[in-house]
Amino acid sequence: MRDTKFTSRSPLLAAYSTLVFAFIYLPIVVLILYSFNRDGVGGFPPRHFTLDWYRQLFSDSAIWDSVVNSLIVAAASVAMSLTLGLLAALALDRANFPGKVLFRRLVLLPLILPGIITGLSLLMFAVFAGMQLSLFTVFLGHGTALISVATTEIFAGLQKLDRAQEEASLDLGATPWQTFWRVTLPNLKLSLIAAGLLIFTLSMDEIAVTFFLIGRDNTLPLEIWGRLRRGITPEINAISALIFSVSVALIVVWYRLRARTMRSSPR
Amino acid sequence: MYSRTYKTLVAVPPLLWVGVFLLLPYALMFAHGFWLVRDGFLVHQWNVQNYRALFTNPLYLQVFLRTARIAASVTLCSLLLGYPLAYYLSFHAGPRKEFLYQLVIIPLWVSYLVRGYAWKTILGSDGVLNGFLQYLHITREPVSFFLYSPFAVILVLTHIYTPFVFLPIYAALEHIPRPLVEASQDLGANRSATFLRVILPLSIPGLLAGAAFAFVLSLGDFLAPLLVGGPSATMIANIVQSLFGAAYDWPLGAAISVCILLITISLLFATERLEKRWSFK
Numbered sequence: 001m002r003d004t005k006f007t008s009r010s011p012l013l014a015a016y017s018t019l020v021f022a023f024i025y026l027p028i029v030v031l032i033l034y035s036f037n038r039d040g041v042g043g044f045p046p047r048h049f050t051l052d053w054y055r056q057l058f059s060d061s062a063i064w065d066s067v068v069n070s071l072i073v074a075a076a077s078v079a080m081s082l083t084l085g086l087l088a089a090l091a092l093d094r095a096n097f098p099g100k101v102l103f104r105r106l107v108l109l110p111l112i113l114p115g116i117i118t119g120l121s122l123l124m125f126a127v128f129a130g131m132q133l134s135l136f137t138v139f140l141g142h143g144t145a146l147i148s149v150a151t152t153e154i155f156a157g158l159q160k161l162d163r164a165q166e167e168a169s170l171d172l173g174a175t176p177w178q179t180f181w182r183v184t185l186p187n188l189k190l191s192l193i194a195a196g197l198l199i200f201t202l203s204m205d206e207i208a209v210t211f212f213l214i215g216r217d218n219t220l221p222l223e224i225w226g227r228l229r230r231g232i233t234p235e236i237n238a239i240s241a242l243i244f245s246v247s248v249a250l251i252v253v254w255y256r257l258r259a260r261t262m263r264s265s266p267r
Numbered sequence: 268m269y270s271r272t273y274k275t276l277v278a279v280p281p282l283l284w285v286g287v288f289l290l291l292p293y294a295l296m297f298a299h300g301f302w303l304v305r306d307g308f309l310v311h312q313w314n315v316q317n318y319r320a321l322f323t324n325p326l327y328l329q330v331f332l333r334t335a336r337i338a339a340s341v342t343l344c345s346l347l348l349g350y351p352l353a354y355y356l357s358f359h360a361g362p363r364k365e366f367l368y369q370l371v372i373i374p375l376w377v378s379y380l381v382r383g384y385a386w387k388t389i390l391g392s393d394g395v396l397n398g399f400l401q402y403l404h405i406t407r408e409p410v411s412f413f414l415y416s417p418f419a420v421i422l423v424l425t426h427i428y429t430p431f432v433f434l435p436i437y438a439a440l441e442h443i444p445r446p447l448v449e450a451s452q453d454l455g456a457n458r459s460a461t462f463l464r465v466i467l468p469l470s471i472p473g474l475l476a477g478a479a480f481a482f483v484l485s486l487g488d489f490l491a492p493l494l495v496g497g498p499s500a501t502m503i504a505n506i507v508q509s510l511f512g513a514a515y516d517w518p519l520g521a522a523i524s525v526c527i528l529l530i531t532i533s534l535l536f537a538t539e540r541l542e543k544r545w546s547f548k
Contacts, residue, residue, distance in 0.1 A: 021367075031384070107289070117527060118292075125292035151281075205379065237388070240381040
């Protein structure tokens with residue numbers, strides 16, 4: 001059936017698609033290539049291979065401090081948005097409460113609205129509440145903005161959950177608490193890991209919201225941003241190439257997990 | 268089967284959190300829009316001065332229009348790149364479909380900053396593109412207009428949003444029942460007729476969703492103009508950002524933000540309705 005003339009080869013379209021792929025990947029390839037170029041960013045072709053920029057990067061303590069800051073923020077955001085996302089997903093799946101529809105739309109807003117809106121709103125809130133801008137305010141921003149990612153992912157997992165298992169557990173004398181820990185949660189394991197990975201990656205890369213909430217300690221993207229204002233060096237290429245590799249690795253893991261979740265469900 | 272306590276326990280914490288850290292901040296933004304700054308201090312005095320300034324000062328309107336133009340160009344370019352790609356993957360890629368799909372998805376999650384920076388190194392006057400052109404003896408002097416222009420902003424944002432646009436279009440194309448396409452062919456329609464009369468109309472909801480996303484996110488972007496745009500490509504969010512920074516006029520900045528927010532929400536709402544009208548189920 002797939003061999004009808006419609007699914008046959010179409011060289012023009014294939015060529016165009018190749019060009020689009022080239023466009024999508026060109027900057028990334030250039031970036032990585034020039035991170036190994038002795039003569040710096042720019043010029044063509046890159047002539048002398050070197051690892052010096054990576055060496056310089058690894059002895060640059062300001063960068064690594066910011067990496068640690070980003071890791072702290074990302075880990076805290078994952079913990080926070082997974083906890084609240086799990087509760088929210090359970091509530092959306094099982095409870096009726098006033099403002100349910102509004103709640104569903106509201107949590108999605110930070111993903112739909114341009115980052116500047118959410119960033120500034122939280123900035124005004126922080127000032128209003130008398131908070132100092134710091135990594136904590138950045139965490140508040142990331143954790144809150146990414147609740148929707150956790151909610152959506154876990155809600156999808158809950159939809160596939162067989163409620164009879166929970167009923168059986170309760171009928172056999174387990175308390176609701178035990179049922180939650182022993183039946184509900186283990187069934188959601190893959191959704192939780194997948195959401196966690198996604199939130200982690202998004203938090204590590206986030207810049208638009210962070211921009212307005214950052215205090216004295218920089219996250220990695222903000223550290224890079226600050227350096228860009230002072231001029232560009234292949235050291236930034238090197239760290240960008242590393243960020244790229246880590247993002248890709250995490251996304252591939254995420255994708256695999258998701259595919260497994262999909263397959264393990266009958267629907 | 269779930270007790271009242273259970274329901275309360277799961278519903279209350281997220282509701283409280285979202286209320287305090289999301290709803291309240293957005294509400295504060297609306298409130299700020301109706302306050303004002305006097306002698307460098309924020310005054311909680313209700314007025315509509317900020318909105319009046321927005322509609323009477325031609326500068327804001329001008330930047331708004333430029334922003335809309337840039338966002339529309341980004342949307343159009345992303346569609347021109349994303350749609351054929353989605354169409355190719357859905358109908359012609361054969362067994363490599365899954366792999367190619369993942370290849371489009373991966374850059375979607377790669378840092379905005381990394382991609383913007385990469386373009387900066389390519390477009391700069393001693394950047395890769397200029398080096399390449401001189402290497403081929405196409406130009407002798409570095410060309411400086413690649414970077415710091417609206418063109419550069421459109422290029423970078425198109426690069427960032429093409430995968431975003433691709434995604435819903437691809438999903439829509441994948442949902443088209445293949446027998447419909449075959450029926451169209453069996454009834455004698457050629458390839459372009461089948462595309463124009465069967466496939467394109469059925470993919471409109473995806474197309475709308477992708478276009479709305481690209482437009483809305485470009486509309487509120489302030490990083491690309493800062494990174495590669497220069498003064499001639501200042502967008503509305505850059506104005507907001509400077510009002511919250513050096514220019515110190517939060518109420519006016521908040522008023523502009525509220526406008527961006529309202530435009531965004533109404534656009535998304537409108538496309539959602541249109542999508543429903545165009546979907547065939």
